[in-house]
Amino acid sequence: DAGVIQSPRHEVTEMGQEVTLRCKPISGHDYLFWYRQTMMRGLELLIYFNNNVPIDDSGMPEDRFSAKMPNASFSTLKIQPSEPRDSAVYFCASTSDAARGAFFGQGTRLTVV
């Protein structure tokens, strides 16, 4: 298996623009997580899905952030409008058993200027 695939790997955008991050989980995994990593706050869970249904979005910072999972093989995280403080590395992870740990993608490094 190719693992969790995220795109793009790097994104530079101007403040106010819409940004869409994409994730393809490992086939057969029914849990999908979106995390954000910064030097100051470390890894923070934004939202997670089970069987394509959002279960906990309490980590989504503001209404500017939204996430969807239209099917078992694809998820998006959208920021509209983007702000400089959104600059971070965004990770997607998936698992079939969260108690045994999740598999992370390579991440998307987002820079908002």
Added chain:
Amino acid sequence: EDQVTQSPEALRLQEGESSSLNCSYTVSGLRGLFWYRQDPGKGPEFLFTLYSAGEEKEKERLKATLTKKESFLHITAPKPEDSATYLCAVQAVTGFQKLVFGTGTRLLVSP
């Protein structure tokens, strides 16, 4: 609120010099404690899950232990390829599948 504190923030070792990383946690009922390794520019890689106090798990030069308040990651005779950031996370019984991460320990092993 569930919290994880890791120490030290950074650690520099000579090859072969054994040491331990600490993860202190407060959680409303522990379901599991997780250790991950993260290399620069990559996503975290799962190492271990510990479920109850007294439990130990080993993988090559790494051994993780768990008490009711903290976990240790012992590194025996480290090699330069063990250099990475090591992350600790907890999952609460009431937190469904949510993992709360610490900010990690950056380990550098010099030859």
